[in-house]
Each structure stands twice: as C-alpha cells, then as structure tokens.
Amino acid sequence: MLLVTANEMQEMDQKTIHSFGIPGLVLMENAGRGAVRVLLSKINSKDTQKIAVLAGRGNNGGDGFVMARYLLEKGYRITVFLLAPKEVVKGDARIHMQLFEKLCDRSPEAALIEIKTAAEFKTNRSLILHHDLFVDAVLGTGLNADLRGLIRDAVELMNSSGKPVFSVDIPSGLNADTGKPMGTAVKAFATATFAFAKAGNLLYPGNLHTGELSIIDIGIPKFIADEKNIQLSLIEQAEIAALFPPRPFDSHKGSFGHLLVIAGSTGKTGAPALCANAAMRCGTGLVTLGVAESLNPALEPLVLEPMTHPLPENEKGFLSENCLKNILSLLKGKQALALGPGLGTRKGTAKLVQKLVEQSPVPLVLDADAVNCLAEHPESLKKKSRPAILTPHPGEMARLCRLSTPDVQADRIGLARKFASEWDVILILKGARTVIALPDGKAFINPTGNPGMASGGMGDVLTGMVSGFLAQGFSPEAASLAGVYIHGLCADVLSKQKGAFGFLARDMIKAIPETIFQHLL
Secondary structure, eight states: EEEEOOOHHHHHHIIIIIIIIOOOHHHHOOOHHHHHHHHHHSSSSTTOOEEEEEESSHHHHHHHHHHHHHHTTTTOOEEEEEEGGGGGGOOHHHHHHEEEEEEEEHHEEEEEOOOOOOHHHHHHHHHHSSSSSEEEEEETTOOOOHHHHHHHHHHHHHSOOOOOOEEESOTTOTTTTTBBBBBBBBOOSSSEEESSSHHHHTTTTTHHHEEEEEEEEEEEEOOHHHHHHEEEEEEEEEHTTTOOOOOOOTOOOGGGOEEEEEEOTOOOOOHHHHHHHHHHTTSSSSSEEEEGGGGGHHHHHSSSSSSEEOOOSSTTTOOOOHHHHHHHHHHHTTTTEOOOOOOOOHHHHHHHHHHHHHSSSSEEOOOOOHHHHHHSSSGGGOOOOEEEEEOOOHHHHHHHOOOOHHHHHHHHHHHHHHHHHTTTTTTOOOOOOOEEETTOOOOOEOOOOHHHHTTHHHHHHHHHHHHHHHHHHOOOOHHHHHHHHHHHHHHHHHHHOOOOSOHHHHHHHHHHHHHHHHHHO
C-alpha cells in the first residue's frame, strides 16, 4: 500500500485536473459518493436516522456536501453545519454546496446552517448534538497550524459527544504527514481517504484517530501515481508471504544459513540467549553465539540448539578489541553477523564494535549496545564493506543523531530516511508503527504490533529474527521487512490469546513458527 504526503497528493490532484483533464468537480463527486458507500457499510440504519455533516470552507467541506446529497437520497435526515460564511466557499466546493441547497428547498429532511463565529457555534451546540452520527468534513490534508477558535470548538464537540464520528480523507486536526494532532484532532471510528492513504493515517498516534481506514478510488490515473514515484509504503502480509517459498524436500541444516551472534556482558546474559533462540525459531539452519568466556557456563543452559563459543576477555564478563581476530575467524563460513544485544558500552567494547563494522566479511545487524557504541564514532559505517542494518529504539536514535527523543518522535520518517541515506544503511526505527528506511530514500511503515510488546527483551528477539532471515539468504531489505512484520504479528497473535499484558519475549520466540505457518505459508 503506497502512502503519500499532503504535497504529493495535491500535486497528483492538480495533474489529474489540469494535465489529464478530469474536472475537479468529478473527483469531488467520486470522493463523496465513495465515502457514503463506506459509511453505509459500517453503520446500522436503525440506530442512525439523523446525521450531521460538519463542513469546512475548502474541498473537504465540498466532499461533505456530496456525501450529504447521497445520504439524503438514502433516506437519512441530514443537516450540514457550515463552519464558515457561505460566500467564502469557492470553486468546486461551492458548486456542490449549491446543489445541496437546492435539495434543502425541496426536502424537509435536509438543512444547511451557517456558523460563522464561536459564539454562533455555542448557540447551535444543542442542535448539533441532537444527531446520531457526525460526518467530519471540516479540514483536509493541508493543515499546518494548531487548531483554534471555531474549528477547535467543533472538533472538541465531536470528540466529547459520545456519538460516532466518520472522517472524510483525514480526521480534522491531524497532520497528514506525521500523524500528530495539531493541538487537537478528531477521533473517528472510521475514515474514508481518497486515492491513497496518507502517512498520517497510519503513523502513531494518527492511526488511533483514523480508526478503520478505507481507501476510495476517485479516478486518478495510475500513470500519474507511477510518475510520482512514491517512496513510502505500508508493509502488507502478501509481500511478506511471497518471501517464503516451500522448502525443498532434501533440505538440511546447511541449507538455511549459519548466523554468528556476538552479544552479552555481565548482568545481561538474557539478551544474547533471546537473540540466538529467536534466530533458530525463524528457520535459521545454524546459530553460533560468541560470548565472553566467563559468561559461557551461564549461557549454555539457555541455548540448547544454538552453539556457544567462549571468547577471550580482558575484563571479566566483557568483550573488547583483543578478541577481534577470534571473531573474524569465527565468521568464516557464516552468512550474517548479529552484534550488540547486551554487549555493554565499555571503551574496549566500543572499539571492537567499530572494527567489526569496518571489517566484517558478511552483512550485519547492529542493535542495542552496538548502536550506542557507534553513536560516538558513526564514521565506522562509512568504512564498512558489507550491508548493515541498524535497529535503534527512539532513545538510541536520539544518541545517533545527537537529538532529543522528542525530536526523533516528531519526525520519525524524515530522520530515519536522512540517516539511512547519509550513512548507507538500512535503519529500523523501532516503536509504535516501526519505520524501515532504505539508503535509496524508500521507507516503510509496519502495521503489526501492540502494547503487549512493552517489556524487556523484545528488541533482542527482533535482532535474532532479522539477522536469522539475513543468514538464510534474504536480501537486507527483505530480512528487515520480514523480521519487523513477523515480530509484530507474533505479538498480535499473543495479544489475541493472552491479552496485551504480561506476555514475555520468550513467549514471542515460541510463537514464531506457528505465526509464520498460519499467516504466511
């Protein structure tokens, strides 16, 4: 599913109208008619008799007037509350407003009420609330400032009414590119968006405001979208399923790669075990876990199928650059390297991480402390000879970019893209709606996952899955997409079984094979 920014959508609209020749009036008619089809499929007509359309002065309001006409024809009592003077409604929206006005002259079931000021809104508050459902057609995708005055009052009324709200294109008040409320935003039970989903419909917290999302084909020719070369997508199940062909009958453990995991330090022996076990559960043929030699006795009981390899240590329980040659020797015959879970950030450890990034002969996945070690010396990424995948959470991303965590969260896609391009890596920015950014500017949003994942060890499992798929021969892009999507999908499966409370990272590991089998094979 392609996701567009507000500017991309506006440019495609204009090209469709002015270059290709489909009138904007027709696009608006298609949008409103399609939105009515979606709305009617989601409501019970017995419970919904009176519908209020809250319309703005722009094209979003025009879509609302089209919806009002069709809903009236379906037998509903319709009142459009225009949150502006009639004379400021221009263009296609004005034509559709006038068409609805003609119906108002003929039908007692239709009405158009102008509300020009906050004081007039207050006067009409009770009348507005005397409806069963609201259609939010106030603001579209062009919003770039916080809501205030009359518009803010309207949004807050819809949210506090206890009545269902259906949004047109995007919930009013939501930033179409970031998914952030601009001061406040409508909380819809469902949204009908036009031509393409907007990034803000899918990014957190925009996804919570959007509700159930439907995409309406309004007639924009496919070649216009193709020429636009849209760079943002939602990961979909079908494309992940396509990465899993049937395994040959004569397969053996050597058929599906050998992963080396370098991880762990004193007090953090769970992280390497989770990573190695997750890699095995996602189908990797062989996994070797390299750890500081004093930790090996503690780790061996935690990893039955993965092999362990004790590595020399200068400081008890911590790895440093003195074991670089051992690790490079271990990498012979391996297909991928996972580096970082629980590794620590001692000075010697940081030097080891930098040298492994520069000298690894295989693709590598850098997580947790490996990312923290690179934050002070990211230039090592420029010296690498193999693809690298970084998996920071927002705090680690903030250290990499020398920003605050709120700064990272304010522009997750933009920052992930910038970092991936600048350092020639794949960047997996974890969190609600994980973002995967590629060096060529493409980016993906992951739709799977839930709050049940908010517990320790989940990132270690993700690292094991991504690096495990990498070892099996997936491309770095495919390994990243598959790992992130299936990781969240396992959590969704567990949430349905147990609720999104209290399941553990090891529960996720156990769920991997069945999740792949039930949903992807």
